[in-house]
């Protein structure tokens with residue numbers, strides 16, 4: 041045990057603080073209407089009947105646990121932490137509330153120790169000490185230990201021991217007066233709760249004791265000790281160690297044993313139970329009475345343990361508990377007297393000297409030396425030897441304790457007694473010394489180990505610092521990379537949004553364009569198909585008509601041939617008949633001369649008939665001419681109307697042609713008149729040619745029939761003309777219709793122009809044909825006229841010639857027409873092809889138009905530019921700790937080698953301490 045030195049400076053004496061706590065009347069006393077015999081007027085005065093007592097504080101029966109603690113104990117706690125030793129006693133009669141005050145009805149406090157109404161001093165002090173330590177930041181280390189002993193029948197027992205039974209502990213005092221109890225367990229606690237748990241454990245063990253040891257707890261004393269060790273560093277670097285203690289002592293009841301009814305108790309036991317209290321009384325008495333030099337601390341274990349608390353260097357508080365009941369008047373008076381006496385005890389509280397490590401080592405060394413001397417003395421002699429110096433010190437200590445010179449016999453007795461006790465002490469010292477030596481060795485080893493450990497830790501710290509620096513750099517680098525990545529990701533996201541918007545817009549445009557294109561193409565195709573179909577139908581119709589005309593034209597020469605053949609045949613039969621009639625006429629002229637007169641009448645009739653027929657013929661001719669004129673005129677009108685624009689230049693020609701026709705008709709009429717005149721002239725010849733006339737009449741009829749046929753032929757000829765005209769109209773209509781469409785078509789105007797030319801040529805051809813037909817009609821009329829004028833033979837020949845010429849001419853014309861028609865057909869084919877091309881052109885145009893109509897994609901200029909965003913493709917792996925450590929070791933190795941070289945180069949230069 042360390043021999044702590046006391047700091048003498050600033051030390052002052054102070055009296056033991058004594059407070060009185062009055063227990064409230066218990067239920068029984070209340071029922072019995074017990075009148076309290078204690079009265080308090082102030083918080084310091086107390087009246088027992090008329091006797092007045094004055095204490096440091098008097099707590100009424102209504103005083104609460106916190107009130108008592110805050111007033112009495114709480115001021116001691118900072119002193120304990122500062123290194124003072126403090127002691128608190130509860131002293132009083134059984135049942136007056138000593139245990140209630142010290143322990144309370146509740147030990148298992150949490151953090152509410154200040155407010156808890158039931159907890160006593162011990163649990164509160166335990167919590168309070170930790171609060172106090174936590175409030176102080178100047179301590180490097182703190183250590184709080186707990187011990188709890190019971191003193192019963194002058195035997196010390198450890199209430200915190202895990203032993204089933206009770207091992208009696210011994211108490212020893214060294215030459216310096218320090219008391220130790222070897223074997224007493226001290227438990228380190230880190231909180232108030234842990235301290236309370238130990239208190240509970242002790243209480244439990246104490247409650248078990250009566251059955252085990254057959255003793256009553258009220259007759260035992262308990263000491264709950266809290267030791268507070270603190271360490272703080274000074275500016276000079278020394279460690280200051282403080283050790284403060286608070287002993288919380290719950291004494292046994294101080295009542296008269298005889299009154300407590302324990303008569304069956306053995307005398308020794310009774311003596312031992314009261315010995316401590318009696319000795320305590322004597323010690324208090326001695327200390328209070330300054331004249332007394334000897335204080336019998338050693339007379340009991342209790343006073344030995346509490347020696348320092350009474351008249352020593354400890355701050356001491358005594359709480360005297362009393363009952364207000366009249367029944368306990370005497371013992372209450374005794375307690376109050378006892379407490380009053382205790383107030384006179386003075387202590388000199390000192391802080392346990394602060395010791396540095398160096399001082400501790402020095403003290404330990406001197407202690408070892410001293411013990412070594414005792415050991416050497418013991419080993420060298422046959423008996424018990426104590427070093428002279430030590431022996432003298434023991435004697436001095438005895439003298440200091442007893443304070444009185446002893447007689448020789450007393451000295452001898454005491455020496456014997458002392459030797460006995462010293463033997464015990466020596467054994468204990470030897471044991472303690474050996475333990476200390478072992479402990480020193482162990483401490484030395486521990487110190488070496490600690491140094492090595494410290495060096496190792498230093499290396500580790502350097503290593504960890506290197507690693508942490510590396511990780512810090514890496515973290516910063518990663519942070520920068522992460523921020524760069526975040527920035528890039530943000531930019532890419534915004535660009536992605538723009539591109540997605542554009543893409544959506546493009547999809548919408550594509551969908552719209554697709555729909556527009558499909559609709560336009562369908563419409564264009566329909567239009568082209570419709571146009572193509574219409575044109576194909578028109579062209580087909582035209583071609584059909586052309587083919588019909590062609591067939592007609594092809595059949596025309598045959599018809600003409602037939603007509604010619606018929607004409608020839610008729611001419612022959614006519615010639616034959618005329619010859620026959622001539623013969624008959626000539627033969628009958630003479631014979632019938634007489635009858636001419638009659639015949640003249642008849643001839644007149646015949647002539648009339650002939651005239652009539654001639655008129656009819658003339659009318660027919662006129663009608664034919666009129667019809668022809670009208671037809672031609674209407675044809676020309678129609679042609680003029682229809683081809684107003686394109687054929688304006690031909691109007692004069694047509695007009696002159698019409699005029700010529702009219703002139704020709706007029707001439708024909710004149711010719712008929714001439715014929716009539718000639719008929720009159722011929723009347724004279726009529727007699728002779730009567731029969732011939734009749735035949736001529738027949739001939740005329742035949743001719744008329746032929747004319748009719750020719751008219752039909754003419755009509756037939758006119759039919760193609762009408763057809764051609766209709767065709768022309770249709771072509772023009774088609775042209776007009778197509779022109780609008782074809783105007784925009786490339787190449788069509790030329791085609792149309794050529795078509796127009798073809799049509800013009802065709803019309804010219806038609807006109808020529810028409811003219812030729814007119815000529816033919818005139819020719820026929822001429823021939824008819826000539827027929828009446830010339831002989832039938834000539835007529836026939838002429839007709840035949842004409843027919844032949846006409847046939848030839850007709851054939852030529854037909855051939856030309858056919859060629860023209862073929863040209864027209866070719867033209868229609870070409871036109872059809874051109875229509876197809878045109879349709880293709882339309883389709884192409886539509887495509888272009890669709891393309892023009894198509895909605896072009898928007899160019900808002902916000903398309904992200906292609907830029908080379910540098911994004912790390914791979915996050916570098918974190919260097920494994922092992923690799924870092926290897927690198928660190930290499931650096932250290934290099935540094936050490938470098939340092940070695942430097943030392944070699946210049947031994948005076950100091951090594952670098954980078955690592």
Ligand SMILES: Nc1ncnc2c1ncn2[C@@H]1O[C@H](COP(=O)(O)OP(=O)(O)OP(=O)(O)O)[C@@H](O)[C@H]1O
Nearest residue numbers: 062063064133134135136137138139140258292293
């Ligand atoms: N101040 C008080 N207020 C309320 N109750 C009290 C007070 N003092 C004592 N009591 C009650 O009185 C009874 C006896 O108290 P306690 O056991 O503490 O007395 P004691 O002096 O320790 O007795 P012993 O010496 O036999 O151990 C207990 O029930 C306790 O709760």
